[in-house]
Amino acid sequence: MQQAYFTEEHQLFRGGLRAFLEKEVKPHIDRWESTGQIDREIWHKFGEMGYFGLRSPEAYGGLDLDLFYTIILLEELQRVHSGGFAAAIWAHTYLAMTHLIVEGSDELKKEYLTKSISGEKIGCLCISEPFGGSDVGAMRTTAVVEGDDYVINGSKTFITNGVYSDYLIVVAKTDTEANSKAMSIFLIDRDAPGISATKLDKLGWRASDTGEIAFDNVRVPKSHLMGENGSGFYYVMQHFALERLIMGVNAHARAEYALEYTLQYMSERSAFGKTIDKFQALRHRIAEHATEVEMIKCFNYTVAENLEKGNYVVKEACMSRLKSTKVADDVIYDCLQFLGGYGYMEGYPLARLFRDSRLGPIGGGTSEILKEIISKIVIDKKIYKAKI
Numbered sequence: 102m103q104q105a106y107f108t109e110e111h112q113l114f115r116g117g118l119r120a121f122l123e124k125e126v127k128p129h130i131d132r133w134e135s136t137g138q139i140d141r142e143i144w145h146k147f148g149e150m151g152y153f154g155l156r157s158p159e160a161y162g163g164l165d166l167d168l169f170y171t172i173i174l175l176e177e178l179q180r181v182h183s184g185g186f187a188a189a190i191w192a193h194t195y196l197a198m199t200h201l202i203v204e205g206s207d208e209l210k211k212e213y214l215t216k217s218i219s220g221e222k223i224g225c226l227c228i229s230e231p232f233g234g235s236d237v238g239a240m241r242t243t244a245v246v247e248g249d250d251y252v253i254n255g256s257k258t259f260i261t262n263g264v265y266s267d268y269l270i271v272v273a274k275t276d277t278e279a280n281s282k283a284m285s286i287f288l289i290d291r292d293a294p295g296i297s298a299t300k301l302d303k304l305g306w307r308a309s310d311t312g313e314i315a316f317d318n319v320r321v322p323k324s325h326l327m328g329e330n331g332s333g334f335y336y337v338m339q340h341f342a343l344e345r346l347i348m349g350v351n352a353h354a355r356a357e358y359a360l361e362y363t364l365q366y367m368s369e370r371s372a373f374g375k376t377i378d379k380f381q382a383l384r385h386r387i388a389e390h391a392t393e394v395e396m397i398k399c400f401n402y403t404v405a406e407n408l409e410k411g412n413y414v415v416k417e418a419c420m421s422r423l424k425s426t427k428v429a430d431d432v433i434y435d436c437l438q439f440l441g442g443y444g445y446m447e448g449y450p451l452a453r454l455f456r457d458s459r460l461g462p463i464g465g466g467t468s469e470i471l472k473e474i475i476s477k478i479v480i481d482k483k484i485y486k487a488k489i
């Protein structure tokens with residue numbers, strides 16, 4: 102299937118990226134997992150290699166490459182064996198920077214996008230709040246005009262790169278009337294007075310910093326409003342398709358990596374006089390998992406191809422994230438089982454994979470919310486096209 106989507110150039114890129122990650126990232130992963138902080142130096146190295154600019158415009162230092170280079174980046178990141186490291190990288194590149202590319206002014210892009218591509222500045226995207234993440238429209242953070250500034254008050258939680266990033270893309274209500282969905286997006290520099298962030302302890306994704314952020318009368322110049330005032334909700338919804346596809350791709354790559362490792366282990370581990378990959382009870386489960394992984398992978402590539410063509414893929418992106426994360430969880434659950442007691446040990450990759458994979462059905466809209474969206478599209482024929 103790879104041949105259908107990946108050219109020789111793509112494959113060369115994959116080879117170079119894999120070698121880079123092997124040399125520059127993998128040796129440090131266990132340390133970053135235990136400290137919960139990724140060395141700044143690696144961000145600069147990613148920048149030097151151009152990996153943050155794969156989908157960014159050339160005018161700001163990007164490479165403006167097709168989406169399949171991004172797919173390769175995401176797939177290879179899953180193989181460094183840290184969902185947290187991968188998340189820190191893709192949250193910066195595809196959550197924060199996507200808003201900057203699409204809604205940022207030329208002035209903001211010159212200052213923040215160029216430095217995001219070079220790895221000098223790290224971004225995060227702040228939507229979820231302590232009072233609720235699923236119901237985006239009910240957010241309580243406000244942005245009120247005062248002179249030449251907006252004044253932001255409120256809080257965000259579970260934000261990837263929420264503590265160590267240099268700028269924050271923040272969604273806030275600009276019409277504070279109850280029930281209003283009029284929200285807008287702002288770029289806020291970390292140095293703005295009134296921002297405080299607390300690092301949260303969590304089950305998995307341990308190398309990434311997940312933060313709770315408070316905004317106490319934070320003044321943001323009007324020039325840091327991104328896009329149109331009041332259109333924030335639509336911008337968020339518009340970019341959810343890419344975010345959900347990314348989470349789907351991460352899941353198929355994670356499952357594939359788990360299977361690959363487990364098959365190697367099974368070919369070396371013996372019981373009852375033969376290697377355990379000869380037991381039919383296990384072989385059939387592997388066959389089912391391999392089939393499902395191949396199917397979600399093909400589906401995800403098709404969604405990517407359609408997204409790249411500018412087609413309407415809201416339903417398919419939700420399906421990608423919904424099904425792929427379920428398959429990944431099922432595959433990883435069984436792979437851990439096939440390692441027996443070693444599956445439960447930190448010295449083997451399945452324990453971390455198991456923890457990291459659990460975030461799949463929660464992030465980027467929970468699986469319950471995705472089923473709500475899919476059922477509204479399939480049953481009620483609702484169309485989620487952005488109104489911008």
Ligand SMILES: Cc1cc2nc3c(=O)[nH]c(=O)nc-3n(C[C@H](O)[C@H](O)[C@H](O)COP(=O)(O)OP(=O)(O)OC[C@H]3O[C@@H](n4cnc5c(N)ncnc54)[C@H](O)[C@@H]3O)c2cc1C
Nearest residue numbers: 226227228229233234235259260261464465466467469470
């Ligand atoms: C490690 C991590 C990293 C994250 N990174 C980011 C980030 O970078 N930026 C960001 O903005 N957010 C981030 N999030 C937040 C994530 O998007 C939210 O956790 C998620 O959207 C769910 O919101 P919630 O946690 O408030 O759950 P709630 O909204 O409180 O939901 C609780 C439960 O109720 C269910 N539920 C809610 N509404 C319905 C409904 N209508 N029908 C059926 N069931 C429903 C949910 O599915 C869930 O099971 C991150 C979360 C984690 C854990």
